[in-house]
Amino acid sequence: MILAITQRYERIDNDDHFKESFGLNKYFKDIFEDLDVLLFPISSTTQLEKVVDICDGLLITGRSIDINPKYYGEQAIHQTNISNFYNKEDELDFLLIQSFYKANKPILGVCAGIQAINVCFGGSLYQDIPNHTSQSSINMHNIKLEKNSFLEKCYGTDSMKVNSFHHQAINRVADNFKVTAISDDGIIEAIEFNNIVGVQWHPEKMNDIKFFNEFIKLCMK
Secondary structure (H helix, E strand, C coil): CEEEEECEEEECCCCCCCCEEEECCHHHHHHHHHCCCEEEEECCCCCHHHHHHHCCEEEECCCCCCCCHHHHCCCCCCCCCCCCCCCCHHHHHHHHHHHHHHCCCCEEEECHHHHHHHHHCCCCEECCCCCCCCCCCCEEEEEEECCCCHHHHHHCCCEEEEEECCCCEECCCCCCCEEEEEECCCCEEEEEECCEEEECCCCCCCCCHHHHHHHHHHHHC
């Protein structure tokens, strides 16, 4: 099993020699190592056809740079983080999503990944929301799961607690996508369409082997 996964841009301002790099957080490495899945890290749009041929599925990870709101017809507000140094993550995410979708291979979006999926298929975002992120502690909150969804089948329950590390969220849901989880304050926490799943929380931070194993099973069908 080979899973394509996005690497994320990092800028280290206190390093005079290697200020810019691309990386993958250790949580993903550890989880997929336990699941015996080979990760194929992607940081470039070069030869995506070969990437799709090689890989069984795609994971769009979270990121610190927000999606440029021009992609859903809005101007950036003050709270939206548009990088002054690197602006190619939107292009990478959208081209990967489109390529794997055309090949009918499963796609999973985590945090900013669900937002990229939604925007890629024509949806929009709230550029800033309150109470879903914190610099000092891990926010946990309850979500309700849609019956017969991928998530409800995965966990065998209609509600659960998840973490929260985001200041943006889905506003208008992309056509054909179904909302399959929602927080108590009305924020969309998951969407699904065919073999595409997006979640707003970080299951890798929760070491949620069960969740990722269910996605891998989807890739093996």
